[in-house]
Amino acid sequence: MSGSDLKKNVDPMFDWMPANQILSVATMLPVPTLTYSQRAARHKNPAAKLLLETIERKRSNLAVSVDVTKSNDFLAIIDAVGPLVCLIKVNQT
Secondary structure, eight states: OOHHHHHHHHHHHHHHHHHTOSSOGGGSOOOOOOOHHHHHHHOOOHHHHHHHHHHHHHTOOOEEEEOOSOHHHHHHHHHHHGGGOSEEEEOOO
C-alpha cells in the first residue's frame, strides 16, 4: 500500500472516531493504576499470576503467535523473539 493510499484510508477514521465515542476521556472516572507485580500479588489464578510476573520481569507485555509448519522455523522464531516477549502462542496442527 502506498503512502497516499494509506492516508486516504486512515484520514476518514480520524473523523469517524470522535463522532462515535460513547464517553470522552474528560468524562471518564480515573482508574487506579496497579503495577503488574501488584496485580500478580492479588491474582488467585496461578497462570495469570505467572504471566503478570513474567511481564514485570521482562518489562514487556508483547505476545507473539507462531504459526509455522517446520520445527526449524519455529525454533528460529522463538530464539529471535523469546527475550522480547512475555508470551508465545502456538497453534497445534
